[in-house]
Amino acid sequence: MSGQKINHILHQKLNIPICFSETTLQKVHKIIAHYPEGKQKSALIPLLHIAQEELGGYLSVDVMDYIADLLKIQPIEVYEVATFYSQYYLDKVGKYVIEVCRTGPCAICGGEDIQDYLEEKLHIKDGETTADGLFTLKTVECLGACGYAPVMQINTEFYEHLTPAKIDIILEDLRLNATNDKHSDKTWAEKYS
């Protein structure tokens, strides 16, 4: 039995579904059809976004193998892409990933102070997750929103013109909403409707 199969069985035993829902699968096939026949590998990047969002919050080896299966490509082709792009997480992250821009234009407008404030408030450092599993803090390079500095993204949603007071409100809001699973923004798959 191949390692891949054992992993799939393990996941079944642990009751973690390692496949997309029917609705998502329909979207996935639609996305694959955006590219010429035989070039289905092109759909890898959008599919990994969807997989990360819908299959556990990060790209485990099993999730990546599943995507490789789906696209009929070698697992290594998925690993090398997943490790190259900064938006993919290879380890478990919090429910909300706070990504603070640290590049020049944000930095000269107080971006570094924002990072300090978040670290102090959440009692975690860059790259860490809060004990309750709610927030992961991560510094990122330029988010392309320099005119609205300082800027951060939480689960790819932009938060601009940040101040400590504004951050207090944003975090409180997320804490209150954490119990209901409502997404404030559409998911990756939904963006393709």
Place this chain on the structure above:
Amino acid sequence: MGRKILLENSDIPNIKSFDVFRAHGGYFSVEKALKTMAPDEIIEEVKKSGLRGRGGAGFPTGLKWTFLDRKSNKPRYLVCNGDESEPGTFKDRYLMEKLPHLLIEGMICSSFALGVNTAYIYIRGEFKYLLGILNQAINEAYKNGFLGKNILGTNFSLDMYVHPGAGAYICGEETALLESLEGKRGNPRIKPPFPAVVGLYDCPTVVNNVETLANVGYIVNFGGDAYASIGLGKSTGTKLISACGNINNPGVYEIELGMSVEDFIYKEEFCGGIKDKLELKAVVPGGSSVPIVPKELILFTASGEKRLMTYESLAEGGFESGTMLGSGGFIVYDENACIVRNTWNFSRFYHHESCGQCSPCREGTGWMEKILWRIEHGHGNMKDIDLLVSIADKIEGNTICPLGDAAAWPVASAIRHFREDFIFHVQYPEIVKNIKHGALYKYENQD
């Protein structure tokens, strides 16, 4: 002066929707192009317009189009580069968010001119919210017969798709973008062959920036000469400038090329002057990759003439005293900004974003980051300054793609124009160590 081409209608409520856009003259160029023009005529008009690539390189768009291999039997592709990741640049996202149909319109005309039947819009992954906006606009265009089979009853067909990236500055480089679009790591390809011959899926491909393509509709509607009559000299048309940093009115402005830099910085309808009534110290006018220049060299050229917002004027004096228009990412620094810290910050950025293929870039950006870190944090010595210049010199021109140059220029120019700042950091390590986030003024003001 002050004419607008792209953002003319951007304030009309709901201009994002097909119906409103169409009611304001949208998609007229597609009708004109498909029904009354031959593809070569459009290319000719674009050539005449003098339109230059708005992504940063400023290469003439019409000329780039003529490189497309037309003898090949393979399908041709048009790829719109919406990877906008150059620090200081946020104009394309503004354009796509406000006027998605303007881009689609330009892309249809361009595809018709180039004989393309499949076009992709590549957006950076962080712009997830744009994926929904663009997909909705594309769907509307399909529904109204401007995309799909036999557009407007002609025998021209075009399919258009949006493709997101996943966080990689390097994918803004056109060959890295094509790799990424093929589902691979964003490693730039060795050129030649250029994408015009061997591009997406090894087929002839044109890659153009969002703003570049958005201009094509106007050129089709009014002709290349009309476009060329706007602007100054070889810098024709308008340019979106995204202004940020220590200014009163950060934001995206469409300017007619040729206005003075001074007006752009100080006039109320643009940047509105320096924040908190401070003095201007330096400007990076075209995204983090272009040389930083001090106040006296951004307002005036070395020969004392007024510096203008054109490709030529900003570049006047070469790298000795000039800089570049680049992507139009206009970063303004006030008198309190620490140039050393900013240079370290940019070096860290390039080190982080280097794809790692070429040793000079992979290693050199890391060395520059480390050396700049130690100068910035009070551990530097005098030799470090010239060592930085030497490393920058050895990266520049020695890499597959321009990321190496882009990493070298900010360092070389910062030392060229602000050497005394670096010397201060080396001479007074105890002072430098105690300054939070490089805000030198906080210390000086305490004296």
